[in-house]
Amino acid sequence: MTTTLEPQLVSLDAIRAAAAVLDGVAVRTPLLSAADVVPEGRVWVKPEMLQRGGAFKxxxxxxxxxxxxxxxxxxxxxxxxxxxxxxxxxxxxxxxxxxxxxxxxxxxxxxxxxxxxxxxxxxxxxxxxxxxxxxxxxxxxxxxxxxxVPPYDHPTIVAGQGTAGLEIVDDLPTVRMVLVPIGGGGLSAGVATAVKLLSPDTRVIGVEPSVAPKLSRARAAGRPVHIGANRGLADGLLAVQVGDVPFAHHQRYVDDVVQVDDAALPRAMRALLDRLKLVCEPSGAITIAALMEGLVRPASDGDTVAVLSGGNIEWPGLVALLGDQPGA
Known part of the structure; x- marks a missing residue:
């Protein structure tokens, strides 16, 4: 009889150790008010496009x-x-x-x-x-x-990505909801772990593209599920399966997951560009899209943070996606 061992969950100490390693290397990205994009509630964005390399990675x-x-x-x-x-x-x-x-x-x-x-x-x-x-x-x-160097399915990767969650709670102790994109799951697992261990009452919402509902399928099955090849605007979120290590953290720390259609992403990108002057790739804009589309309501008892995971999009791609979107 074969016994499958559950991946060991990353500790808060491991995330803090990662933060010490990254001190002076990674950018501690700020929290910026998103009131001009999502007027309901108190909503902030964490703009990881300002990170070195243009994304949280x-x-x-x-x-x-x-x-x-x-x-x-x-x-x-x-x-x-x-x-x-x-x-x-x-x-x-x-x-x-x-x-x-x-x-x-x-x-x-x-x-x-x-x-x-x-x-x-x-x-x-x-x-x-x-x-x-x-x-x-x-x-x-x-x-x-x-x-x-695995992209997401490793506890050290999860701990490193979790430093973004550490910063969120440290900078905004009144946070009561965090939205984070779901790709292979490293960022969402790390952020959810840090947030929940520091602020257990804060809700963590995973946001994934409807064309690649990896976490939704995994949660329904109780295990990571291979969903096959897919195409969509959010190219950074199109992994065919959520990682085993991230999924164990999702099961413990992620409260809910919602899916966003591709059509909503250019609208969110345009709003971020026009109103916050942030260049965001489709994968990064998916959390704000979930709020703009009403798929998630901001927290009523505190602050909401949407993690913008990156901004690596070239000028022709930006023009092609946003050229026919109405401006502010």
Missing amino acids: LRGAYTFMSALDPAQRARGVVAPSSGNHAQAVALAARLYGVPATVVMPTTVSAAKRAGAERLGARVELAGTTTDDRMRRAQEIVDESGGVL
Whole structure:
């Protein structure tokens, strides 16, 4: 008889240790009032597009690489990524002075590929799904002896991403609701863990694209479910399955999950650009879209924070998505 062990949950001490590692490396992104975008309640955004690399991913990637010994890092690092993780790993590798190879989809945006290359990574393209990228990344690891830096399914990655939640509660003790995007689940797991351990009464809402309802399916099944390949605007949230480690944290700490249609994302992006002067990619805007569409009502007994996970979108893509959207 085979016994499946549940992943061990990340502790608050582990998240605080990650914050110490990131001190002076990652940007402590501010909380900005979103009253001009969501007038109901007291709503704030945490703009992770202001993070180094243009998204939250440096938090996890640098924390993971800091835990490697120098001999491991010297062999080089390899990362499968739809885009933002690749740039974070490339940046962390540059900071440590080690080589990085990133495996990105054939459909990767020009901005995300150029960002990884600008930061010194060697880019390979493989298929269109997370499975395709992971297979090729593992092949490169086997061939080169490098170290795989997982995009989300690892406790050290979860701890690093959780530093964003640590900052939210520290900067806004009156927070009573946090909305966080759901991709493979590292950010949502980390933020939910930090928030719930520091402020148990605060609700944490996961937000995922309706074309890729990974967490919704997993919660219904009681385990991560492979949903197959999908296409959509929120390219950073199209993993085919939520990770095992993140899902264990979701089950403990995420109160609810909602799904947002692609049509709502350009409207949210335009509102963020016009009213808050923030350039947000579709994946990052999904939390504000959930509020703007009325899928989630802001907390009535305190403050609400929407995590904007990133802003890596090139000018032609921004114009193409927002050109026909009404302005402020």
